[in-house]
Amino acid sequence: MSTSPRLSLPLLMPQQAQRHLTLNDAFRLLDVFVQTAVVSAERIDEPEAGEEGQLFILPDGASGLRWSAMTAGSLALFENGGFVEIRPVPGQIAFVADRRALLLFDGDAWVSDVTARDEWPAIGVNAAPSAGNRLTVAADAELLTFDNRTPGSGDARKVINKSAQANVASVLFQTAFAGRGEIGLLGNDALTFRVSADGGSFRAGLRLEGASGHVSVASESAPVCALDVAGPVRVARYAKAALPAATAGAGQIVFVSDDAGGAVLAFSDGAAWRRVTDRAIVM
Secondary structure (H helix, E strand, O other), rough: OEOOOOOOOOOOOOOOOOOHHHHHHHHHHHHHHOOOOOOOOOOOOOOOOOOOOOOEOOOOOOEEHHHHHOOOOOOEEOOOOOOEEEOOOOOEEEEEEOOOOOEEEOOOEEEEOOOOOOOOOEEEOOOOOOOOOOOEEEEOOOOOOOOOOOOOOOOOOOOOOOOOOOEEEEEEEEEEEEEEEEEEEEEOOOOOEEOOOOOOOEEEEEEOOOOOOOOOOOOOOOOOOOOEEEOOOOOOEHHHOOOOOHHHHHOEEEEEOOOOOOOOEEEOOOOEEEEEEOOOOOO
16 A cells, blocks of 8 residues: 555655655645645636645636646646646645635545535533533523514514424423423413412413413413403502593502592593492592
């Protein structure tokens, strides 16, 4: 064997004369293969003059006295006043100066997806992923924004998908890795907001039914009307002089603390506040 098996570097032979020529040729090839940097991978016309050591990746249709005789994908090295052809090796990575990008030679062609793959088993950003958390990010903030490069539509929709109604699709909020709040589809298709004081047991805060849009408060049961509250309801407290405008909308309810007959609930008929006890206008 007179050359190395992978890079075809010339090898020194026993009792070889002028060994410096072989050694220098090996250094010359290493200068090309190690940390390969090329001027361009798209230039078609051969430069009339180059700088010693300049490299080009030859595209299809390259023209010129020497380039036209070379194979597309080869490295064109400028040395001793002219270009010579050097074939790349599989796995070779080159930095392309005019694109500020990396290309990989896969054995047949130069490709740009140097690190691309269809699937990643796990990804960690500033932290190690695990079997339970295949995507782990340790940061003060994360940004998910609309696509302004492709460009996209300007929308930014994030999807959490579950396989069946009985499964869970949620966002869990924790303190010291113990659950304190959860929002999502929790074993059904109703949107539920629930909280926990110990990270073990949770209490429902809100439940919104998809079919009706009805809301239940402080209950995991399906609401039977537009607002179904499992417990007392408290409305805002106002003095008569500070009552909001009744004309803002009929049906408002407030608690009047200083009505002439004593504290009382009042409702708006669209024009005035009336006591719920006798419909008299609050005085």
